Amino acid sequence: MITTQASETVQDERTLQVYRVYIKRTPEKVWQAITDPEWNGRYGYGAPQFFDLRPGGSYRSTASEEMRKVSDEMGYGIPDVVVDGEVLEADPPRKLVQTFRMLMSPDAAADGFTQLTYEIFEVAPGVSRLTVTHDVTGAPSLAAVVAGAYEDQGGGGGGGWAWILSDLKSLLETGSVLAG
Amino acid sequence: MTCDLSVTYLARVTDDDRVFKALADPTRRFLLDLLFARDGRTLTELESTLEMTRYGVMKHLRVLEEADLVVSRRSGREKLHYLNPVPIRLIHDRWIDKYTERHVGALVDLKHELEEPL
Numbered sequence: 001m002i003t004t005q006a007s008e009t010v011q012d013e014r015t016l017q018v019y020r021v022y023i024k025r026t027p028e029k030v031w032q033a034i035t036d037p038e039w040n041g042r043y044g045y046g047a048p049q050f051f052d053l054r055p056g057g058s059y060r061s062t063a064s065e066e067m068r069k070v071s072d073e074m075g076y077g078i079p080d081v082v083v084d085g086e087v088l089e090a091d092p093p094r095k096l097v098q099t100f101r102m103l104m105s106p107d108a109a110a111d112g113f114t115q116l117t118y119e120i121f122e123v124a125p126g127v128s129r130l131t132v133t134h135d136v137t138g139a140p141s142l143a144a145v146v147a148g149a150y151e152d153q154g155g156g157g158g159g160g161w162a163w164i165l166s167d168l169k170s171l172l173e174t175g176s177v178l179a180g
Numbered sequence: 181m182t183c184d185l186s187v188t189y190l191a192r193v194t195d196d197d198r199v200f201k202a203l204a205d206p207t208r209r210f211l212l213d214l215l216f217a218r219d220g221r222t223l224t225e226l227e228s229t230l231e232m233t234r235y236g237v238m239k240h241l242r243v244l245e246e247a248d249l250v251v252s253r254r255s256g257r258e259k260l261h262y263l264n265p266v267p268i269r270l271i272h273d274r275w276i277d278k279y280t281e282r283h284v285g286a287l288v289d290l291k292h293e294l295e296e297p298l
Contacts, residue, residue: 016253162268166266
């Protein structure tokens with residue numbers, strides 16, 4: 001009984017979300033799609049992301065045209081930088097660890113910095129396994145967003161990581177993103 | 181023979197069969213529901229909610245892991261299980277959306293036809 005209680009406590013302290021997708025492209029290609037703003041603004045939320053790929057380097061994602069348009073239509077402003085953070089570890093094309101703070105809404109911004117890890121493993125020549133681990137401990141608003149809780153509410157809420165990774169797979173394998 | 185491994189992997193990553201088979205069992209769907217409610221659980225925790233032997237639960241978890249619906253991570257001496265919703269998302273995006281679009285398209289066609297002046 002004591003062990004169960006102990007693991008419950010650990011669970012409460014740390015909240016991880018784990019996502020995995022196989023992509024029929026080399027790790028180098030997957031790495032590029034994640035870290036190069038020419039690529040990473042073409043899937044998911046469509047907001048380009050800029051990495052300074054060294055420990056302590058900066059990370060930021062800027063609002064896309066689409067995001068600005070939607071938020072203007074809905075009558076609220078969004079900041080120029082929608083996500084910020086810091087690169088903690090960059091080991092191309094295998095591992096990227098960064099902090100991540102969403103600034104889209106005051107609630108999410110109040111959650112503060114979370115930790116995001118990308119791991120790429122080549123399971124066969126030209127086939128990569130991408131695992132995204134998002135440590136959203138103490139960040140309930142962000143945890144809901146990245147789990148896709150607001151997908152059906154429109155306004156660019158999106159389907160979170162599962163949706164982003166499905167879109168990334170589609171872009172890399174077929175050259176186009178998913179409709180809608 | 182050298183490309184057997186890559187063929188197997190390719191079959192694995194392109195084939196939705198594993199996901200459908202993994203989902204075609206009430207115990208495994210129940211395990212996914214448990215992990216959806218709260219993931220990062222150990223085998224012992226999952227086992228305590230099921231009237232099944234430890235070995236039985238392990239077998240079901242293995243099927244779910246092979247379908248990538250569950251991803252396990254080591255944390256110290258414990259193996260924690262996480263729900264990975266991506267395979268279901270891929271099926272949704274590849275199949276269900278396609279048919280939804282077709283329904284929408286069919287309705288639009290019907291509307292055009294009905295509204296067309298005689």
